[in-house]
Amino acid sequence: MEMRVASAAFSVALLLAACAAEAPTPSATDPAVLVVAGRQVDFVKELSAGFAEGVRRVPGIQHRTIGPDDVDNAAEMRMIRGFLDGKHGSVSLFTFAPELFADSLGKAVTAGTALVALHSIPAPGSRVPLYIGNDNLAIGTQLGEAMAHRIPAQTEGLVIIGSPYPGVTVLDERATGVRAAIERLRPDVTVLGPFDTKQDPGANRHAWSTLQEANPHALAFIGVGGADAHSLALLRTSVTTRIDGGVGTDPKALAMAARGPMVLVSTEPYLQGLLAGAIQARCAKDGDPLPTGWLPVPGIVVDTTNAAEITGRQSSEVARREWFRERANEILGDLPDTMRPLVDAQ
Template sequence: MRAGPAAFAAAFVLAACSGEAPSEPAPAVLVVAGRQVDFVRELATGFGEGVRRVPGVGQKIIGPETVDNAAEMRMIRGFLDGKHGSISLFTFAPELFADSLGKAAAAGTSLVGLHTIPAPGSRVPLFIGNDNLAIGTQLGEAMAHRIPAQTEGLVIIGSPYPGVVVLDQRASGVRAAVEKLRPDVTVLGPFDTKQDPAANKQAWKTLQEANPHALAFIGVGGADAHSLAELRDTHPTRIDGGVGTDPKALSVAGTGALVLVSTEPYLQGLLAGAIQARCAKDGDELPAGWLAVPGLVVDTVNVGEIVARQASDQARRAWFKPQADAILANLPDHLRPLVEAQ
């Protein structure tokens, strides 16, 4: 397993976990947008596993099937009064929830950000997620090392949500790494590749048709990796890059034609669920700071291991257990100042 320092999308965990431990802890609730999105499903699966690590605490996972900020807002409104136990909120638009989260904090609900940096005003003391600049740097370095030195040409970066902080940071990391290691290469983008799967695939098809001789196409969102894998041709000299563990993308990564960086959403969800559940059961206050979850480069060296890991919930649980155990056993050692989150 290769892991570096490390987070498309946004998330928050809310937990009413202070004071004396209740005799019957309230369930840990996860509210998400876009339950059909692959990495959201992994967040939810990991969250459930994290809660199950703490006997006596129940769980509930709800949210719209598609990305719908308004529907998500309606679902969470009834849980913000500090009386409903621990609540995890995943949203693609953290700034839209800042006011509600601030009011929740004022009502006594402890807040934790998951996967994306909390928006100003949300009064979130704990953030669990990647170092997204590092995620981009990992991907950019992996791609640059596969481009021969002194090669001239184009590298095209795409993002399904330009302007979303975590994705912009990934794109910045990719650009900086490629330009540093391959100064003769021209990096363009990030271009808007859209979140909708069909629109995303068409956006990448258009970019490839407009740049048929590009050295590489690199996407920083989960939808990008799937589209790049589906559009992959037999071009003998091009290697593309993406983020995530989409099954189709993993298949192409096994051929050496695609390099991936996994943001490890299962582990992020697991840590959030376990911390919330333990807090709810013991009545302890949540820790404060940034719990950084490292990314993982996936290529021909380890793709077989990752495919096996992703094959079942049981395999994921076994694969992540040592890493999760180590973090949860020494949580203070893994926390960084929240102001450093990126």
């Protein structure tokens, strides 16, 4: 009986702890809030670290980052609700499912909450006035052009594109950019995809393994999501001769890029988070409204010419902070000329 009572008490404690984790208590002392999907996702960690650094640039401003550990749209929705009443500062949101949040965010704007969409384009109807993120068509074009230049002219064969979230706008735009660039520069190549490569690391690796077994003579495999680059790097062997392409700064992929058989484009999530945190903190301190529009964050191609530098940048928080300092200062010091209309975001 005591065992059953203890077990029941333990279960209740776990339930209460889970509820507390899912619904953190809002605080008026946190004027800069970041809400994310999947805190354990590598590029989300970069967003969060950059956000904290951006807020630290403005003395006296507190910040808070919340979100489920694993990607869980419903849990993220539950966690953000208490911060949308206009009484708890500005909120930056990264989600894989902007459409799911559109109605709640629209109501939050009406309530007076200052909102920033981060990394994912806000859905129509959300009324989010500020978006900080990449030109994802340009990201895909950069990757496609870099890959095409590594395929000899007049070569015939297949290039396979994969995406861990087909249907997510930013990833679809990247895939479109990759396809268009390769077809323009290497018209004899046939481009297939994007195929669904799944977000879960194990499932992602299995999906790429299956695609490679089905297309053993493909000229290249190109992933447009962060999980893809890691899997493609893991699946290479000493006898693999093709070129692979991916997005992000996964350590294994960076090592491959340094040696030559892989090309990456970094979406610079640390810089995206830094800009969001700095803008929110600065506006909170000065009492100014957030700027409106789209603040585009350029990506960078990573290959043999700069992979060692980027690896060094990614080695520590201090290294990232120093590497991004000048670029962040340039953007923050010239916001009016850098901003673009929100309707142009892609």
